[in-house]
Amino acid sequence: MQIKDFMVDRNLKELTEHRTVALPIACYETIINQNVHGYIPLHWHDELQFILVIKGQSIFQVNGENIVVGEGEGLFINSGCLHMAKDMNDSNCAYICLNVSPSFILSQELYATYVTPYIQATNLSYLQLHPNELWGKNILDAVRKINELIRKKSLYYELDIFIQLTFIWKNLVMNGFQLKYERMEMLKSHRMKQMLDWIHTHYADKILLEDIARAGQLSRSECCRYFKKFLKKTPLNYVIEYRIQKSLILLQKDHLNVTEVAYQVGFNSTSYFIDRFRKYMKMTPLSYKKRMSNFNSNRPFD
Template sequence: MQIKDFRIDQSLRELTEHRTVVLPIACYETTINQNINGYIPLHWHDEFQFVLVVKGEAIFQINEENVSIQEGEGLFINSGYLHMAKEKNNSGCVYICLNVSPSFVLSQELYTIYVNPYIQATNISYIRLVSKEFWAKNILESILQINQLINQKPRYYEMDISVHLTLIWKNLIENGIQLEYEQVEVVKNQRMKQMLNWIHQHYAEKVLLEDIARAGQISRSECCRYFKRILKKTPMKYVTDYRIQKSLILLQQFEANVTDVAYRVGFNSTSYFIDKFRKTINMTPLAYKNKYKNNSTLER
């Protein structure tokens, strides 16, 4: 299953339900350039995420860090961390994505000892999985096995998945990372989510830098430093990009008018909207609308 349009709430929390019929997990293949945005937009979720790149190469951003993952390599992304993904060098990147509820990884009795400390640790936003490391190779192989089990659904496959998840977690904690806990990092992560949450609630209105900073309870200069460090862009550039992102969905509606869409997502000038849209999407809003309409006609 390919998720082409990530549904997220105002705080960037992903709303996709990550579960099979009976298990609190989801495993699917994702082709990055087939997403509605052409990339996997910034989001977060409570589930652990395990990634295995099966074709091409991708750049994953987890909070303020970028990591390049090549074919055959993978990634563990911890619960609650902001992350996004773009393909690298037009490689047509495809990856297997395994999302699993932390409470399902181990039994309740073992969760407190072996799982929760990793969620609370502030030095593990992600762990790179490279097959030359024995423990990482075991995790990557289990991701493949889980993907096959979900697709084929042999008898007792749910129990086989549970066994593989236990093996995945055992190998992950055997890699020897020393856990650290810094309250400052917890506060930074929370402030960033608060500012993003405010933007996503008010993007269609007039947005000022001081409003964003106030949402995070920090100064305007500190707000700019947060965005440049974590998102590699200014707060107002993020607002513009988010408005463009929201406009894509509106432009796919048959009755959509470019001027109306521009004002609905917060632009007060149609020409400015067209200019920013062209620079971001490499085509005008009208060209995008017509391209989507033609593609939809061909798919029928």
């Protein structure tokens, strides 16, 4: 299964149903530049995520840190962490994505000892998975096996998936990563999500830096530092990019022209919207509108 129309709610929580089998997991292949945005936009989810790059090279951003992941390598992304992904060097990067509910990893009796400490650690937003390290190779091989099991659906495949998940978690625990718990890091993550939530609620309105900072109970300068650390951009640049993301859906509606879309997503100038859109999407809004109209008209019925 290839997911192209990547959707998130106003809190950046992914809306993809993470249940492609009769278990609380999802495993699918993704080609990054075939997504409707041309990349995987910033989002988070409660599920644990394991990535295996099967072609090309990608740069992932997890809680503000950039990680390059090449073919044959992978990544573990912890529950609740903000992350996004972009193709690197036009490599047509493709990867297997395994999402699994933390509660499904181990039994309730073992959960508090072997799962809770890891999903609550403030220094474990991600782990790189390298095939030249035994524990990393074991995890990557298991992700590939789970993907094959879901595709083939042979007898008792659900039990085989559960065995592989337990094997994955055992190898992650055994790699010896030292866990830390810092209250200030938890507070920073909470404030960042508060500011993003406020933007996603008010993106169509006039937004000032003071408004964003107030939502996170921060000064203007502290607000800018948070965005630079977590997202590598200024708060107002993030607002512009988020407005453009929201415009992509509206531009696919036949009854709305470019000017109407611009004002609906918070731009007070059509020319400025076109300029920012061109910089962000490498095409004009009208070109995008025509392109998506042709795509939708040629799309086969489900």
